[in-house]
Amino acid sequence: MHTPVRPGSRPPGAGPAVPDGARDVVVVGGGIVGLAVAWRATRAGLTVTVLDPSPGDGATHAAAGMLAPVTEADFGEDDALRLHLAAAGAWPGFAADLRAASGADVGLRTAGTLTLAYDADDLALLRRVLALHAEHGLASHELTVADARRREPYLGPRVAGAAWAPEDHAVDPRATHAALLGALGALGTGDGPGTVQGVGSRTAAHSVVVRASATRLALGPAGQVVGVHDDAGRLHAAGTVIVAAGWESGALLADVPGVVVPTRPVKGQTLRLDAGPDLALEHVVRGVVQGRPVYVVPRDPLPDGQGHGCAGHREVVVGATTEENPDDRRATAGGVFALLRDARALLPGIDEAALVDVTPRARPATPDNLPLVGPTAVPGLHLATGHGRNGILLAPLTADAVVAGLTGTALPPTVAAALAPTRTDRFAEPGVAPHGAPDLGNDPGFDAARAGALPTTTPR
Numbered sequence: 001m002h003t004p005v006r007p008g009s010r011p012p013g014a015g016p017a018v019p020d021g022a023r024d025v026v027v028v029g030g031g032i033v034g035l036a037v038a039w040r041a042t043r044a045g046l047t048v049t050v051l052d053p054s055p056g057d058g059a060t061h062a063a064a065g066m067l068a069p070v071t072e073a074d075f076g077e078d079d080a081l082r083l084h085l086a087a088a089g090a091w092p093g094f095a096a097d098l099r100a101a102s103g104a105d106v107g108l109r110t111a112g113t114l115t116l117a118y119d120a121d122d123l124a125l126l127r128r129v130l131a132l133h134a135e136h137g138l139a140s141h142e143l144t145v146a147d148a149r150r151r152e153p154y155l156g157p158r159v160a161g162a163a164w165a166p167e168d169h170a171v172d173p174r175a176t177h178a179a180l181l182g183a184l185g186a187l188g189t190g191d192g193p194g195t196v197q198g199v200g201s202r203t204a205a206h207s208v209v210v211r212a213s214a215t216r217l218a219l220g221p222a223g224q225v226v227g228v229h230d231d232a233g234r235l236h237a238a239g240t241v242i243v244a245a246g247w248e249s250g251a252l253l254a255d256v257p258g259v260v261v262p263t264r265p266v267k268g269q270t271l272r273l274d275a276g277p278d279l280a281l282e283h284v285v286r287g288v289v290q291g292r293p294v295y296v297v298p299r300d301p302l303p304d305g306q307g308h309g310c311a312g313h314r315e316v317v318v319g320a321t322t323e324e325n326p327d328d329r330r331a332t333a334g335g336v337f338a339l340l341r342d343a344r345a346l347l348p349g350i351d352e353a354a355l356v357d358v359t360p361r362a363r364p365a366t367p368d369n370l371p372l373v374g375p376t377a378v379p380g381l382h383l384a385t386g387h388g389r390n391g392i393l394l395a396p397l398t399a400d401a402v403v404a405g406l407t408g409t410a411l412p413p414t415v416a417a418a419l420a421p422t423r424t425d426r427f428a429e430p431g432v433a434p435h436g437a438p439d440l441g442n443d444p445g446f447d448a449a450r451a452g453a454l455p456t457t458t459p460r
Contacts, residue, residue, distance in 0.1 A: 022237035023047045025406065026228050028214040028252065029244035030055030032063075032173055033384050033391055035180035036094075036399035037242055039101075042184065042207045044407050049208045049236050050184075051228060056177040058246050062270045062361035064297045064317040065176075065392050067091055068168040070138045071113050071286055072390070073129070079421040080369055081136065084390060086418035087397040088167070094396035095171065102182035107172025107299060109284075114143075114151055115163045116287040116346050123161035125288055130163055140165040154279060156348045170284050170297050173392050184209065210236070214252060217241060217381070223257065225380035242382045242402060247327065247364035249372075249385040258377040260427040263386050265327040265362030269335040270319035272357035278349030279316055287346045294342040295319055296350075315356065318343045320389075327362035335360070363389050366427075373401050373422040382406075383424045 025041050027034045030052030038048045066072070069084035095108045117123035126142075133140040140163055148162035149155050184207040212230040218237070220226045227237035243249045243261075250263040275281070281298040288294075297317040321335045336358055344350045366372065366386040371394060375382050384402050387394050401419050404411050411419070 022227065022239060023049045023208075024238065025049070025240050025242060026051060026236050026238040027242045027244055027384075028052075028228060029058075029246060029249075029385075030209060031058050031060040031244065031246060031391070032056070032177050032180070032395045033387060033398055034242075034244035035177060035184065036395040037244060037384055037402050038207060039098075039180050039183050040399040040403040041406060043101075044403050045206075046406065047206050049210055049238065051210050051212055051214045051230060051236065053211055053213045053231075055181070055209060055211070056174070059268075059361050059363050059391055060173050060177050062268060062320075062359040063173040063392050064270060064295060064319050065107070065171045065173040066113075066168070066284060066295065066297060067170060067393050068113060068165070068284070068286075069393070070133060070140050070165040070168050071115055073132060073136070073138065075132060077369065078136075080390075082418045083370065083397075083422065084393060086415050087390070087394045088169075090396040090400060091169075091171070091393075095176075098176070098179050098183055101186060102179040104175065104179035104182050106176040106179050108169065109171070109298070109300070110169045111283045112164065112166040113168035113170075113284040113286060114148060115165065116148065116155070116159050116285065117161040118158065118287060118289040118345055119160050122288040122290065125291070126161055126163055133165075138165075139167045152281060152283060152285060154281065154347055154349050156344075156346055159346065168284065171392065172299055176392070176395075181209070214245065216252070217256060219256075220380075223378065225256075225378055238380075240380050240382060240406060242384055244384040246385065246391075247362050249364065249383070253381075256378060256381070258428065259381065259424075261372060261383065261385065261424075262367055262427055263364045263372075264366075265325070266365040266388070267323040267325040267327060267360060267362045268320040268389070269323075269331060269339065269358060269360045270317055271336065271339055271355060272359070273316050273318065273350065273353035273355055275314040275316050276349075276353055278352045279347060280314065281316060281347075285347065287342065289342040289345045292338075292342055294339065294346070296343055296347060316350075316353070318350070322389075325362075329360050331358040331360050363387075363391070368426075371398065371422050372424045372426075373398050373419060374405055374424050376424045377428065 024046040025048045027038045027050045030050045038050045041048050067088050069088045073081050095106050117126040143162040143164050145159050214228045215231050216229050217225050218227040218235055225241045227235050228241055229235055245252055247263045247265040250261040253259050253261045284297050286295045299315045318339050364386050365388045369388055371386040372383040384398050
């Protein structure tokens with residue numbers, strides 16, 4: 001639980017003093033990560049402005065919402081695995097808090113994940129992955145095909161093997177984003193196109209969502225960050241700026257000395273289909289079809305038209321392509337074909353499902369597949385970006401970490417250890433340390449193994 005900060009006072013981890021009328025925090029980016037940070041910061045007593053021309057229309061809009069640290073585990077990525085396990089542990093409390101604050105359902109499904117192998121080669125690969133899971137003590141095990149069919153009767157005739165991960169779940173990202181906007185509204189949010197409600201007064205709404213694009217940071221005489229300029233020429237002054245702008249974060253910070261943010265767009269296309277009676281799935285279904293990964297994530301209809309999918313019907317999300325391409329937001333025939341080809345190989349009922357939506361968006365990737373979370377070497381500048389394909393999973397943990405830094409609250413040792421590889425200075429020149437953050441990697445009193453490090457795994 002974070003220590004409340006009196007609105008208008010400077011939080012312990014914030015940047016240098018700024019003029020009266022400034023907010024405590026400006027968050028650049030209104031996707032699920034940015035809004036989670038804004039909500040947690042507002043609950044901690046800080047005044048917050050969120051800048052985004054179209055909140056939730058980036059990677060959040062396309063995401064399937066799998067909370068899958070086990071089935072996403074990969075060889076040689078132990079840091080990511082430890083981080084994802086910690087993030088999954090944060091989700092139940094986050095979902096409960098958000099529902100209580102917003103009154104909205106976030107579509108959290110805790111029924112587990114079924115992984116299928118299409119042919120013998122795919123089964124050999126699945127068993128290698130299961131060996132990796134066993135090496136790390138993860139909750140997963142092989143199923144017979146008969147057991148898999150008992151769990152999901154709609155499987156196709158050609159399935160060579162299966163595995164079960166009972167603790168890998170899913171959430172509805174669009175519903176979660178809407179709930180975050182609702183929760184911010186309950187705390188006193190202004191939200192309008194191009195408007196700046198409450199920015200000029202410390203006593204105004206604690207949270208403000210401004211539909212505008214950040215164009216550049218405002219720097220003080222000593223090089224500290226004191227706010228953000230938007231595309232209408234307005235200055236949003238703040239004690240701390242948190243950049244959560246997805247893959248565009250790097251471009252926004254390209255001219256800031258001492259900060260290196262190598263985010264790049266990795267395009268992904270997802271499909272949404274009206275499930276109908278031939279595709280009534282109870283679990284997330286992942287698969288490997290001739291070496292190609294695919295997933296099908298079921299969604300329950302949300303009450304009172306709350307969701308963004310098939311009104312009154314269950315839907316499934318099929319994904320996702322991985323394309324090292326610009327964020328052109330172009331749905332391609334090849335991408336749609338590839339996803340449907342592999343999904344129907346495992347679940348033939350997809351043939352009868354109505355295709356409702358094709359959503360291409362770019363994920364914010366980094367060179368080491370880990371996000372950048374926390375303070376930078378520049379006073380007043382924090383990062384919450386680079387989450388790749390795991391932004392939904394990592395949003396609550398990222399928000400907790402950022403707000404803990406702002407309020408001077410210590411994180412549990414295992415959580416701090418999981419977050420240590422996300423340091424914001426790891427791509428910068430040697431010797432550049434985050435402003436106000438301890439260097440855990442060089443601290444002789446910090447024992448990563450005792451704090452929750454995983455054993456080293458050799459890629460196979």
